[in-house]
Amino acid sequence: MKRTRGLAAAIAAGVLLIAACSDDKTTDSTTAPSTGDTVAVETTVATDDSTAETVADTTPVTDPVAAGWTVDTDNCVDPAAANAPIEGTIKIGSAMPLSGGAAAAAFAPVKDGFEAYIKYANEKGLLGDINIEVTIEDDQYNAELTPGAVAKQIDAGVNIFSGIIGSPNNLAVRDTLNDNCIPQLAALTGSPAWGEVADYPWTIGQLVPYPVESAVYAAQIAELYPDGAKVSLFHVNNEFGQYYVEAFKELADQYGIEIIGEETVEATDSNPPTAQITNIAAAKPDVIMAVPLGAQCISFLNEVANAKAANPGWTPATFLTNTCASSLILGASGQAANGLYTSSNLIDVVDPANAALPNVAEYLAYMGSVGKSDVAATAGAGWTTAEVTVAILKQAQASPEGLTQASIIKAARNFTYTPTLGLPGVEFKMNGEEDPYLAESLVVRQYAVAADGSGTFTDIGDLITEFES
Amino acid sequence: MKSLVSIREGGLASWALRLVAAAFVIGLVFWVPTSAGAGLISTAIEALTLMSAAMALNLILGYTGQISIGHSAFLGIGAYTTGIFVSRWGFSPWLTFPIAFLIAFVVGVIVSFPASRIKGVYLALVTLALGLVFPQLLTWKKLSWLTGGGAGLPNKDSQLQTTGFNIGRKEGQMLHFEIFGWDPFGDLRRPDNKAAFWYWIAAGVAVIVYLVCRGVVKSRVGRSMVAIRDNETAAAVMGVNLVKTKAMVFGLSAGLCALPGCVVAIKIGSVSPEGITSLTVKGAITFLIVMVIGGAGSLWGPIIGAALYVFVTEKTGEWANDDAIPALIRPLFAWAKVPPGDGIFAVLLILLMFVAPRGIVGVWNQYSSRIVRVLPRPAGAVGPAPMATAAMFTVTDSEGEHE
Numbered sequence: 001m002k003r004t005r006g007l008a009a010a011i012a013a014g015v016l017l018i019a020a021c022s023d024d025k026t027t028d029s030t031t032a033p034s035t036g037d038t039v040a041v042e043t044t045v046a047t048d049d050s051t052a053e054t055v056a057d058t059t060p061v062t063d064p065v066a067a068g069w070t071v072d073t074d075n076c077v078d079p080a081a082a083n084a085p086i087e088g089t090i091k092i093g094s095a096m097p098l099s100g101g102a103a104a105a106a107f108a109p110v111k112d113g114f115e116a117y118i119k120y121a122n123e124k125g126l127l128g129d130i131n132i133e134v135t136i137e138d139d140q141y142n143a144e145l146t147p148g149a150v151a152k153q154i155d156a157g158v159n160i161f162s163g164i165i166g167s168p169n170n171l172a173v174r175d176t177l178n179d180n181c182i183p184q185l186a187a188l189t190g191s192p193a194w195g196e197v198a199d200y201p202w203t204i205g206q207l208v209p210y211p212v213e214s215a216v217y218a219a220q221i222a223e224l225y226p227d228g229a230k231v232s233l234f235h236v237n238n239e240f241g242q243y244y245v246e247a248f249k250e251l252a253d254q255y256g257i258e259i260i261g262e263e264t265v266e267a268t269d270s271n272p273p274t275a276q277i278t279n280i281a282a283a284k285p286d287v288i289m290a291v292p293l294g295a296q297c298i299s300f301l302n303e304v305a306n307a308k309a310a311n312p313g314w315t316p317a318t319f320l321t322n323t324c325a326s327s328l329i330l331g332a333s334g335q336a337a338n339g340l341y342t343s344s345n346l347i348d349v350v351d352p353a354n355a356a357l358p359n360v361a362e363y364l365a366y367m368g369s370v371g372k373s374d375v376a377a378t379a380g381a382g383w384t385t386a387e388v389t390v391a392i393l394k395q396a397q398a399s400p401e402g403l404t405q406a407s408i409i410k411a412a413r414n415f416t417y418t419p420t421l422g423l424p425g426v427e428f429k430m431n432g433e434e435d436p437y438l439a440e441s442l443v444v445r446q447y448a449v450a451a452d453g454s455g456t457f458t459d460i461g462d463l464i465t466e467f468e469s
Numbered sequence: 470m471k472s473l474v475s476i477r478e479g480g481l482a483s484w485a486l487r488l489v490a491a492a493f494v495i496g497l498v499f500w501v502p503t504s505a506g507a508g509l510i511s512t513a514i515e516a517l518t519l520m521s522a523a524m525a526l527n528l529i530l531g532y533t534g535q536i537s538i539g540h541s542a543f544l545g546i547g548a549y550t551t552g553i554f555v556s557r558w559g560f561s562p563w564l565t566f567p568i569a570f571l572i573a574f575v576v577g578v579i580v581s582f583p584a585s586r587i588k589g590v591y592l593a594l595v596t597l598a599l600g601l602v603f604p605q606l607l608t609w610k611k612l613s614w615l616t617g618g619g620a621g622l623p624n625k626d627s628q629l630q631t632t633g634f635n636i637g638r639k640e641g642q643m644l645h646f647e648i649f650g651w652d653p654f655g656d657l658r659r660p661d662n663k664a665a666f667w668y669w670i671a672a673g674v675a676v677i678v679y680l681v682c683r684g685v686v687k688s689r690v691g692r693s694m695v696a697i698r699d700n701e702t703a704a705a706v707m708g709v710n711l712v713k714t715k716a717m718v719f720g721l722s723a724g725l726c727a728l729p730g731c732v733v734a735i736k737i738g739s740v741s742p743e744g745i746t747s748l749t750v751k752g753a754i755t756f757l758i759v760m761v762i763g764g765a766g767s768l769w770g771p772i773i774g775a776a777l778y779v780f781v782t783e784k785t786g787e788w789a790n791d792d793a794i795p796a797l798i799r800p801l802f803a804w805a806k807v808p809p810g811d812g813i814f815a816v817l818l819i820l821l822m823f824v825a826p827r828g829i830v831g832v833w834n835q836y837s838s839r840i841v842r843v844l845p846r847p848a849g850a851v852g853p854a855p856m857a858t859a860a861m862f863t864v865t866d867s868e869g870e871h872e
Contacts, residue, residue: 098786099786099808138786138808140808142744143737143739144744144745145515147736147737148511148512148515151508151511151660151661152508152512153508154508154660155661168739168743169744171737171738171744172739174738179663180660238742239620241619266605267742268604
């Protein structure tokens with residue numbers, strides 16, 4: 001027995017250490033969809049003529065009084081609580097992976113950006129005499145822990161939730177929050193599930209739905225190959241990848257696209273996808289449509305570059321999900337990233353060309369003032385999420401009902417807003433069941449790598465707004 | 470070593486002690502859902518599911534000496550059985566518990582066959598492979614018609630929108646849980662009521678798993694298991710059917726481990742390999758660590774270990790970024806790239822192996838016996854044991870639990 005226990009302990013300790021050392025792999029992949037959200041902020045060039053002050057004072061376009069969609073609070077667990085005025089302090093809750101290896105490293109900046117904007121909003125008095133309080137619980141990107149994290153915050157009197165990261169995590173608390181009529185704003189995932197307004201009126205997603213991005217690429221491929229294109233798919237084998245490719249496959253015929261191959265990589269796999277890319281190269285497609293995760297983006301690009309070198313004359317266009325399109329990832333890919341197509345709807349705050357833009361300058365200056373300059377490049381997603389949340393609160397406050405949980409969700413679903421770090425023309429808007437998604441506009445961009453290794457994005461065409469409902 | 474007090478097993482003092490301990494445990498079990506908020510209740514649910522999984526593992530590892538690092542797969546079988554049967558075929562979630570048990574039992578028996586021929590680190594590797602392959606199997610494209618692939622369940626192909634007790638929001642769904650007209654929870658849409666409802670499901674599963682484990686280890690099969698653990702050859706010589714016993718125990722352990730998986734699926738309302746860490750190999754390692762730290766080969770070991778694990782991970786989760794933690798120490802918790810609780814338990818595990826290889830329960834038994842020693846009844850004795858005779862039996866009881 002003693003020997004068995006000793007062996008068990010030794011194995012457990014050993015595997016634990018291995019797990020600790022290899023944690024990057026798992027968390028890289030599992031967190032990447034949302035990382036991408038962060039990344040999306042970085043990949044765009046843009047101009048926005050709003051000033052630093054407008055960051056704080058942007059007034060929603062929609063007249064709150066004229067809002068069409070409304071919510072029925074009769075079925076709430078406590079209708080009175082849903083309609084009770086929020087005075088003095090509004091408590092915002094969230095759950096993010098704050099520990100758990102690379103997940104924590106990836107999302108810590110989102111938390112920092114979120115908290116920084118709330119601090120900014122309080123300093124500027126954006127909600128008048130209402131103070132905004134934020135608590136962000138750690139769920140380690142594990143949906144088993146999210147209900148507990150959220151329950152704890154409900155116990156503490158949180159009025160709304162915002163910026164919960166991850167599809168399974170948001171799903172795990174969606175019923176509870178809808179039953180109790182607690183707004184679940186700005187879910188940081190692109191799952192189409194956040195558009196189920198009739199069944200889940202209190203839940204709203206923040207990101208461009210994954211199928212929309214997929215459709216944008218399909219349309220762009222059709223433009224590049226008017227006579228039809230042969231496309232190979234490469235995607236991560238999880239919910240994130242599946243949504244992308246299913247949408248792409250559904251649209252293929254419509255855009256004259258022939259799918260000639262499909263290769264997958266597991267979310268936890270950090271090995272270079274050599275075999276998969278070799279298979280793709282053997283089929284010689286015109287286009288590779290790729291949906292990898294996190295560090296897989298780099299290894300994918302490197303493998304494609306190797307395959308191109310091994311197959312002279314084969315120069316496929318590579319379309320890469322915008323979750324990969326950060327300066328960090330593409331910079332690490334070097335020349336392998338040259339020429340790829342991706343998309344975005346927000347400004348790349350680390351591009352020196354954008355540094356002089358008033359909104360970017362204000363953002364960077366404020367992040368510096370709170371000691372978060374080091375994460376400013378990747379904190380934009382958190383900043384934007386908090387900004388949208390505060391804008392919704394402001395609109396609700398201006399409504400005849402005043403600030404209540406019901407007026408907040410009503411404002412959110414009748415909402416038009418220009419994010420300060422958004423590209424020109426980008427509007428976050430929702431309109432009840434007619435337009436259940438906040439962000440549906442994107443611009444396709446091509447990445448070019450100079451001889452010195454620096455990369456720049458070039459817009460391909462105008463902002464695509466046709467998917468806006 | 471001499472104790473301050475010696476009492477006889479089965480005597481009045483012994484029963485009084487047992488009653489006090491039972492009252493404490495039962496009081497705690499009832500206090501959580503009736504007095505605590507939804508947050509603490511949710512934490513308790515995590516502890517209860519972990520306890521159940523670790524107790525199931527204890528049966529095969531602690532009592533039978535067969536190492537398994539793949540029990541996460543059995544928990545996953547439970548979670549996916551609930552997910553598939555409810556969301557695809559409209560089964561009642563209650564029915565999925567026995568179904569999950571049976572499926573996991575069969576899989577466990579199948580896995581036990583290599584276990585009957587190999588042991589030690591080789592068996593550990595076989596079960597590790599099971600733990601590693603299972604999540605891959607769930608995402609396998611050819612099985613996605615059943616499992617939902619990487620996206621998990623429910624998805625747009627599944628008949629229902631939820632795998633769990635989707636309480637009250639839609640027409641026809643459960644608002645109240647009544648037992649012969651008695652409504653113990655009230656409106657189940659309230660977070661605290663819903664948490665209490667889940668809590669009692671998790672607690673019920675934990676109690677069932679405990680009672681089954683207790684029944685088994687205190688039976689003839691249990692003595693066979695301990696005999697196999699301590700010396701397989703001697704056990705075989707004494708007439709223990711090694712293959713049959715290992716197969717039954719592996720199957721039972723797997724079946725019991727599936728039950729907390731059902732609870733997890735019900736609680737979350739969806740299942741996916743990404744969303745439930747417990748069904749990955751990290752989950753299996755957690756069960757193992759919890760069991761070893763609590764005390765392998767002891768009925769209470771996994772319970773104590775799981776409670777401690779959840780408490781420590783809950784309290785230390787943000788130590789890497791917590792300003793209350795001295796800046797000099799903080800980087801230690803960020804360095805390992807795992808939640809601080811995991812790092813603390815890794816260190817604790819190594820330390821315990823040196824100073825207390827029988828885990829926390831072993832330490833408790835060792836030091837508590839300096840104050841109160843319970844003298845076991847002599848074998849074959851019907852009435853109360855004479856003190857002089859009973860004093861001869863103080864090392865190990867017949868179920869293999871160390872005194």
